Every structure is written in structure tokens, then in C-alpha cells.
Amino acid sequence: xxxxxxxxxxxxxxxxxxxxxxxxxxxxxxxxxxxxxxxxxxxxxxxxxxxxxxxxxxxxxxxxxxxxxxxxxxxxxxxxxxxxxxxxxxxxxxxxxxxxxxxxxxxxxxxxxxxxxxxxxxxxxxxxxxxxxxxx
Numbered sequence: 001x002x003x004x005x006x007x008x009x010x011x012x013x014x015x016x017x018x019x020x021x022x023x024x025x026x027x028x029x030x031x032x033x034x035x036x037x038x039x040x041x042x043x044x045x046x047x048x049x050x051x052x053x054x055x056x057x058x059x060x061x062x063x064x065x066x067x068x069x070x071x072x073x074x075x076x077x078x079x080x081x082x083x084x085x086x087x088x089x090x091x092x093x094x095x096x097x098x099x100x101x102x103x104x105x106x107x108x109x110x111x112x113x114x115x116x117x118x119x120x121x122x123x124x125x126x127x128x129x130x131x132x133x134x135x136x
Contacts, residue, residue, distance in 0.1 A: 023108045025126050027081055028134060029053035031101045035085075035094045047085040047094040048125075051105060052078050082125040084110070093131035102136045 035049040055077050083105050085094040097103055107128040114121060 025107050025109050027051050027053050027105045031097050031099055031103055033099045035097055037095065045091065047091040049083050049094055051081045051083055051103060053081060055079055083128050084125050085128045085131060090128040090131050097133060102134050104132050104134050106130045
């Protein structure tokens with residue numbers, strides 16, 4: 001029964017119908033600080049970096065009351081995104097970057113859970129599938 005449902009979803013996706021879902025991220029921005037390599041207690045290695053990505057200001061929308069709404073009148077015009085590089089290829093690519101470099105990262109959004117100060121917390125980050133330097 002589950003196989004038929006999965007087959008139907010795949011067939012619908014191939015036919016241009018509804019997709020079962022996607023988790024794809026592409027970021028282009030400035031590396032905020034030198035990437036950091038860390039060895040975890042499990043022996044796994046991860047390189048982390050932060051990418052500062054410019055945010056496009058939304059166009060004002062009409063509120064129906066004669067005035068614009070929805071526009072950003074102030075506040076941040078960038079997003080700062082944490083990136084985790086787990087594979088040898090992405091770790092190597094990330095370690096070639098330095099603060100101020102512009103980079104393109106493709107991957108998936110992940111939610112990571114951990115303990116900090118005795119409390120359970122979570123954080124979203126991009127798990128990199130590819131990392132490369134780009135020209136500004």
C-alpha cells in the first residue's frame with residue numbers, strides 16, 4: 001500500500017504534477033569570518049562558516065487603505081546563515097575560503113538539536129553539498 005502511494009507520487013512528479021517535497025538551498029554571499037574546522041567526540045570532522053547574504057527589499061504592497069505596507073522601512077538588509085560542511089569535498093572547499101571572500105553554497109536546510117547551558121536548543125543551518133568561491 002505504501003509502495004503504491006510512493007509510486008503514484010513519483011509518477012505525478014514526473015508528469016509535472018504535485019511534488020512530494022524538496023529541500024534545496026542556494027546561497028551566494030560574503031564569508032563573515034575564516035571557516036572553522038572542528039573534530040567531534042565521535043571522530044567526525046565538520047567545517048563551519050557563516051555566509052552574509054544580501055536581502056532584496058520587498059516592494060511596497062497596497063494595504064487597500066491608500067498606503068503602502070509590507071515594505072521594509074528599516075532593519076537588516078542581510079541574512080547571516082550558518083553553513084556546515086561534512087563531506088571531505090565540502091570541507092576542503094570551505095577551508096580554501098577566507099573572511100571577505102564571496103562564495104556560493106548549495107545544499108539542504110537542516111535543524112540541529114543540542115544542549116547549551118543545560119537547556120535543549122535548536123538551530124537551523126545549511127548542510128552544504130557544494131561550496132565554491134565566486135567573484136564579487
